[in-house]
Amino acid sequence: MRSERYIPYVLILPSVLFLLFLFAWPLLEALLLSVRGSGGQWTLENFQRMAADLYFKDALKYTLLLTVVIVPLQVVMALGMAMLLGGISKGRDLFLYVWTIPLGISDLAAGIVWLAIFTERGYLNSFLQGIGVIQQPQLWLSYETPMMIFVAVVAAEVWRATAIVFVILVAGLQLIPKEYSEAAEVFGATPWQRFWKVTLPLLMPSLQVALILRTILALEVFAVVVALGGRNLPVLAGEAYYWYNAYQNPGVAAAYAVIILGISVVATILYLRLMRSKQEGAA
Amino acid sequence: MNLRWLYLFLAVVLVLWVLIPIFLIATLAFSDRPSVFAWPKGLLPQQFSLETISFFFGVEGVWKAIRNSLTVAAMTLVFSVLLGAPAGYALARYPFAGADAYRLLILMTRAFPLAILAIPLAVQFIQVGIYDTAFGVALVHTALALPFAVLVTSSLFLGIPKELEEAAWTLGCNRIQAFLRVVLPLALPGLAATAIFAFVISWNEVFAATLLTLRERTLPAFLLTSLNDSPLPFRFAGGFFLIVPALIFIFIIRRYLFTLWGIANR
Numbered sequence: 001m002r003s004e005r006y007i008p009y010v011l012i013l014p015s016v017l018f019l020l021f022l023f024a025w026p027l028l029e030a031l032l033l034s035v036r037g038s039g040g041q042w043t044l045e046n047f048q049r050m051a052a053d054l055y056f057k058d059a060l061k062y063t064l065l066l067t068v069v070i071v072p073l074q075v076v077m078a079l080g081m082a083m084l085l086g087g088i089s090k091g092r093d094l095f096l097y098v099w100t101i102p103l104g105i106s107d108l109a110a111g112i113v114w115l116a117i118f119t120e121r122g123y124l125n126s127f128l129q130g131i132g133v134i135q136q137p138q139l140w141l142s143y144e145t146p147m148m149i150f151v152a153v154v155a156a157e158v159w160r161a162t163a164i165v166f167v168i169l170v171a172g173l174q175l176i177p178k179e180y181s182e183a184a185e186v187f188g189a190t191p192w193q194r195f196w197k198v199t200l201p202l203l204m205p206s207l208q209v210a211l212i213l214r215t216i217l218a219l220e221v222f223a224v225v226v227a228l229g230g231r232n233l234p235v236l237a238g239e240a241y242y243w244y245n246a247y248q249n250p251g252v253a254a255a256y257a258v259i260i261l262g263i264s265v266v267a268t269i270l271y272l273r274l275m276r277s278k279q280e281g282a283a
Numbered sequence: 284m285n286l287r288w289l290y291l292f293l294a295v296v297l298v299l300w301v302l303i304p305i306f307l308i309a310t311l312a313f314s315d316r317p318s319v320f321a322w323p324k325g326l327l328p329q330q331f332s333l334e335t336i337s338f339f340f341g342v343e344g345v346w347k348a349i350r351n352s353l354t355v356a357a358m359t360l361v362f363s364v365l366l367g368a369p370a371g372y373a374l375a376r377y378p379f380a381g382a383d384a385y386r387l388l389i390l391m392t393r394a395f396p397l398a399i400l401a402i403p404l405a406v407q408f409i410q411v412g413i414y415d416t417a418f419g420v421a422l423v424h425t426a427l428a429l430p431f432a433v434l435v436t437s438s439l440f441l442g443i444p445k446e447l448e449e450a451a452w453t454l455g456c457n458r459i460q461a462f463l464r465v466v467l468p469l470a471l472p473g474l475a476a477t478a479i480f481a482f483v484i485s486w487n488e489v490f491a492a493t494l495l496t497l498r499e500r501t502l503p504a505f506l507l508t509s510l511n512d513s514p515l516p517f518r519f520a521g522g523f524f525l526i527v528p529a530l531i532f533i534f535i536i537r538r539y540l541f542t543l544w545g546i547a548n549r
Binding site: 005007008009011012014015016018019022023026027029030033081084085087088090091095096097098099100101102103104105106107108109111112113114115116117119121122123125126129130137159167170171174212213216219220222223226227230237240241244245250253254256257258260261264265268 | 286287290291293294297298300301302304305307308311320321322323324325326365366367369370372373374376377379381382385388389392393394395396397398399400402403404405406407422423425426429433483486487488489490493494503506507510511515518519521522525526529530532533534537540541
């Protein structure tokens with residue numbers, strides 16, 4: 001059994017090689033792709049072309065706005081759902097299953113589902129007609145009404161991806177010993193106080209994970225937007241796709257990808273900083 | 284007592300929030316063309332018809348896309364289990380130098396946007412000759428599913444007592460025999476859940492699949508690229524068909540959902 005020390009390394013080696021080949025290397029390639037011209041020279045041309053593009057400002061604006069609106073909504077809703085689950089005894093498993101169904105639904109499918117609701121002859125217009133608000137079908141998802149496309153995307157994303165936050169938070173809640181909350185109850189804390197002073201601070205690590213994960217995913221929102229608004233609501237990942245596919249320009253596409261990565265990294269660092277100081281403040 | 288009813292009421296509202304949109308798209312997928320374009324629409328289906336769904340399957344390229352999706356997802360499943368399970372086993376059983384660094388590497392991979400991988404890989408795949416193949420897409424999908432596979436199998440193997448394995452050694456099994464005869468049977472349900480999860484990740488993924496294919500589209504890539512010039516019934520039927528397998532899979536692996544996502548906490 002002298003060779004035993006090498007066993008774990010042999011076991012992880014294939015996955016390490018794979019991740020180097022499919023994560024580290026493409027990451028490097030993307031950075032290089034974005035700062036090199038067609039002749040191989042170093043240049044900022046790709047970023048300049050990106051910034052000068054008509055769609056760039058809107059894409060940046062809408063991506064950030066979507067993230068800022070969607071993520072807090074999802075966290076608050078998922079937190080509410082997780083707390084609600086604690087207050088339910090009968091049928092808990094059934095609720096748990098139904099609430100997590102969206103985990104299996106793709107962003108494209110979610111976009112199409114909400115298209116059925118927001119489209120001209122869709123269910124929203126039918127409903128509005130039913131209660132007498134409108135007479136004729138309204139066109140919601142056109143380039144003239146980017147705000148309604150925005151609302152539809154928010155609805156679809158909240159519908160689809162709140163479940164991820166919910167599952168992470170419930171898993172985190174299970175790690176918190178019941179004794180803390182019980183002790184607080186003995187000392188006369190109200191349920192509201194127990195939530196704010198005991199549960200929430202202890203849930204911080206899970207909240208942090210959920211926030212980071214959801215923010216990164218929200219920053220690369222793509223198929224939902226394409227299904228609901230085409231390019232009428234430009235977003236960064238969508239622009240990367242158009243520059244690669246329609247304009248056949250990998251350099252500018254890579255520049256968009258680098259921008260998405262940059263924002264993701266900044267957001268992650270912010271979460272780690274802000275939430276650490278909060279945790280220490282609570283302790 | 285009142286509070287209990289309020290909780291139940293809110294929980295039911297959330298159930299409806301999840302289920303009604305699925306119900307609506309299913310209704311559209313199973314109605315005829317006039318009902319898809321009807322206005323105003325009733326909440327309940329007017330009449331059951333296979334017209335829309337058979338129209339969808341009749342469109343050229345749909346079956347091929349479904350076949351491609353299944354091929355890619357199956358490859359992703361095999362790759363991520365074969366690469367992930369040994370690593371998970373190593374993390375669970377051996378305290379080795381670098382284990383924490385490895386764990387960090389695995390977690391970090393989840394922090395990268397897909398665009399940063401898919402774009403350079405598309406460029407490279409053209410040069411290597413695996414652009415527009417199921418294999419190429421499966422490689423990227425494996426990169427997405429592998430972190431989960433490693434972390435889930437690791438917590439899975441942690442749950443199987445080491446003593447069982449050691450007992451097998453004393454009874455004359457070598458390491459590989461002990462693993463195959465004692466650990467593997469116990470880990471099988473969890474491994475199956477990991478595999479199914481990898482399958483769902485691949486089945487649902489659209490960005491990389493669209494970028495990395497041209498003719499050999501997966502179903503989501505095919506749907507996405509034909510969205511703008513396809514009629515609504517086609518889109519609705521396609522959207523519904525995308526959801527169905529995912530629903531079944533999530534139902535099968537629901538017991539493992541919290542292991543799958545809960546591990547993100549550590």
